[in-house]
Amino acid sequence: MSLGLKALKKSPWVFHVNTGACNNCDIEILDALTPRFDVERFGIVLVGSIRHADVLLISGPVTRNVLPRLKRLYEQAPKPIKVIVIGACGCNCGIFRDGYNIIGPVDKHIPVDAYVPGCPPKPETIIAGVVKVLNTL
Amino acid sequence: MVKKIPIGPFHPILEEPEFFELHVDGERVVDIDITIGWSHRGIELLSEHKTWDQVPFLVERVCGICSASHPYAYVKAVEDLLQIEVPERAQYIRVIVAELERLHSHLLWTGLAGHFLGYNTVFMWAWKYREPLLDILEAVTGNRNHYATWRIGGVRRDLPEEEIPNIREMLDELEKKNDLLTKAIIDDPVIHARTKGVGVLNQTKCREYGALGPTARAGNYNIDARRDHPIDAYRNVEFDVIVCENGDVYDKAVVRQLENFEAIRIIRQCLDAIEAMDGGDILLEIEEVPPGEGLGVYEAPRGEVFHYVRSDGKNMPMRHKIRAPSFNNILTNEYTVPGYSVADAGLITAAVDPCYSCTERVGVVNARSGERKVLNEEDLIRMSREKTERIRRELGIR
Ligand code: SF4
Numbered sequence: 001m002s003l004g005l006k007a008l009k010k011s012p013w014v015f016h017v018n019t020g021a022c023n024n025c026d027i028e029i030l031d032a033l034t035p036r037f038d039v040e041r042f043g044i045v046l047v048g049s050i051r052h053a054d055v056l057l058i059s060g061p062v063t064r065n066v067l068p069r070l071k072r073l074y075e076q077a078p079k080p081i082k083v084i085v086i087g088a089c090g091c092n093c094g095i096f097r098d099g100y101n102i103i104g105p106v107d108k109h110i111p112v113d114a115y116v117p118g119c120p121p122k123p124e125t126i127i128a129g130v131v132k133v134l135n136t137l
Numbered sequence: 138m139v140k141k142i143p144i145g146p147f148h149p150i151l152e153e154p155e156f157f158e159l160h161v162d163g164e165r166v167v168d169i170d171i172t173i174g175w176s177h178r179g180i181e182l183l184s185e186h187k188t189w190d191q192v193p194f195l196v197e198r199v200c201g202i203c204s205a206s207h208p209y210a211y212v213k214a215v216e217d218l219l220q221i222e223v224p225e226r227a228q229y230i231r232v233i234v235a236e237l238e239r240l241h242s243h244l245l246w247t248g249l250a251g252h253f254l255g256y257n258t259v260f261m262w263a264w265k266y267r268e269p270l271l272d273i274l275e276a277v278t279g280n281r282n283h284y285a286t287w288r289i290g291g292v293r294r295d296l297p298e299e300e301i302p303n304i305r306e307m308l309d310e311l312e313k314k315n316d317l318l319t320k321a322i323i324d325d326p327v328i329h330a331r332t333k334g335v336g337v338l339n340q341t342k343c344r345e346y347g348a349l350g351p352t353a354r355a356g357n358y359n360i361d362a363r364r365d366h367p368i369d370a371y372r373n374v375e376f377d378v379i380v381c382e383n384g385d386v387y388d389k390a391v392v393r394q395l396e397n398f399e400a401i402r403i404i405r406q407c408l409d410a411i412e413a414m415d416g417g418d419i420l421l422e423i424e425e426v427p428p429g430e431g432l433g434v435y436e437a438p439r440g441e442v443f444h445y446v447r448s449d450g451k452n453m454p455m456r457h458k459i460r461a462p463s464f465n466n467i468l469t470n471e472y473t474v475p476g477y478s479v480a481d482a483g484l485i486t487a488a489v490d491p492c493y494s495c496t497e498r499v500g501v502v503n504a505r506s507g508e509r510k511v512l513n514e515e516d517l518i519r520m521s522r523e524k525t526e527r528i529r530r531e532l533g534i535r
Pocket of ligand 1: 121
């Protein structure tokens with residue numbers, strides 16, 4: 001295991017992007033940080049800049065406006081980065097699949113490591129997803 | 138010299154992307170440009186390709202925290218078209234779920250406001266108090282968010298009788314916690330210094346911008362769709378519409394906190410009514426929707442949601458128009474932000490509760506040289522917190 005990957009396993013820092021989600025998935029992601037689930041005690045924190053991130057959480061189908069930004073974010077991310085999509089929208093555009101402004105899903109545009117289905121997935125599910133990805137390292 | 142600060146369109150923390158461009162002269166904001174439309178998903182058109190009964194699932198995904206209000210306004214629009222009255226038990230269940238949502242939405246906002254002010258404890262506590270609410274919603278509707286409760290002609294799921302004591306217990310707990318949070322806001326001199334007289338939107342301006350919900354009520358503009366266009370069980374319950382005088386950020390916070398008490402009051406009355414009832418229908422079967430048009434209005438946590446449907450007698454809406462309150466409220470930032478410092482800008486835009494969804498990065502653009510200094514959302518929150526610290530020191534606190 002490379003040093004980079006090893007470092008990634010401990011206290012992964014998370015950056016979160018909303019690519020046109022209904023923001024419920026985003027709230028559940030935030031919820032995982034608050035006292036009931038409190039992933040911050042494991043050193044998992046939400047960071048304000050993609051350049052500090054080890055894990056990229058993406059929620060939402062990709063809208064036309066957002067796609068260039070999403071690609072740029074991915075380019076700016078320090079590699080190796082683990083990409084996890086949260087929610088039915090991110091996995092396969094969910095209920096918005098037929099929308100004229102939707103050009104997702106996320107994995108059509110950037111490589112994805114894990115999918116967490118649900119609409120919205122419960123915080124437990126999100127945490128389980130992140131842990132599974134870290135266990136594969 | 139005027140510089141521009143673009144904020145957005147993303148924010149790593151929450152909610153729908155928006156894009157603000159602040160024009161600043163030193164620390165002072167002189168103008169603001171607002172661009173929305175980043176998460177445009179074409180819901181109206183999608184809805185015109187779904188059957189009448191599928192649309193509630195779609196419209197509750199318009200927004201994650203209004204996922205009771207949109208289907209409510211939609212089914213009211215269709216019921217207006219059909220000219221029907223839903224069974225009484227269903228009416229009360231609808232109101233209970235909708236008011237539970239208002240509670241969780243307002244608590245969520247209080248937490249975020251605390252986060253921006255640099256009171257992370259408030260953020261954590263408010264979200265902690267929110268959890269039992271979500272548990273109740275899960276027990277009552279089957280999901281923590283996105284309740285899938287509304288159906289044309291009633292509700293999808295009955296309220297389990299055995300949950301009623303749990304709901305009451307949760308409400309009693311929550312009332313105490315909400316009291317604590319309210320007192321914390323009303324008593325804290327630092328919060329006063331940071332929020333009083335900041336981002337003032339008076340009644341005249343509320344009317345001009347068409348502000349809605351708590352944003353308007355904070356500015357002494359007394360509108361509330363629950364009272365003005367009463368629907369379902371809202372005609373049978375008593376509640377007060379909370380109105381404040383000044384329309385600043387402080388009042389917007391107070392209005393939301395006090396509204397929580399009203400929501401608790403409404404839910405209690407509904408529970409009483411349901412307990413007094415001996416069973417009863419929860420759904421009126423609808424065979425088909427005749428040609429015609431209907432309007433539905435409901436007071437979401439952020440203001441009035443408006444839905445319009447037109448039918449040509451087929452199994453899908455021919456036209457479905459949605460107007461959400463944040464659309465009006467976000468535009469009030471054009472008036473409220475200029476004149477205040479950059480550190481206040483985040484707070485003011487957050488106060489209308491689009492939850493400041495858009496600050497993934499901020500770049501300062503020097504208008505003359507085109508030079509660009511990139512700040513991110515952390516910097517903005519940091520600036521806001523530093524100001525709180527400064528005020529604390531000036532007031533000699535801690
Ligand atoms: S998966 Fe569901 S909850 Fe998540 S963003 Fe999409 S519609 Fe919203």
